Amino acid sequence: MRETFRLQKADLQETLVNQQKSLILFFIYIGKELPVFAEVQQKMQVVLQRLTDNVLKQEDKN
Numbered sequence: 003m004r005e006t007f008r009l010q011k012a013d014l015q016e017t018l019v020n021q022q023k024s025l026i027l028f029f030i031y032i033g034k035e036l037p038v039f040a041e042v043q044q045k046m047q048v049v050l051q052r053l054t055d056n057v058l059k060q061e062d063k064n
Contacts, residue, residue, distance in 0.1 A: 003029055006039070006046040017054045021061050025053070 007029070018025055031037075 006043045014054045
């Protein structure tokens with residue numbers, strides 16, 4: 003999970019810097035089986051895109 007975040011965090015970080023915002027994140031995996039890397043990577047991409055979109059929406063509201 004950490005590796006998928008490291009590989010995909012650039013867009014979110016760039017958006018946060020451009021919007022002069024900060025964000026503290028942590029992820030907790032509570033499944034009983036270890037997931038496949040590709041599945042975690044795909045889900046992490048969805049989560050990070052949603053976070054990026056939300057940061058941009060917040061800026062539009064202000």
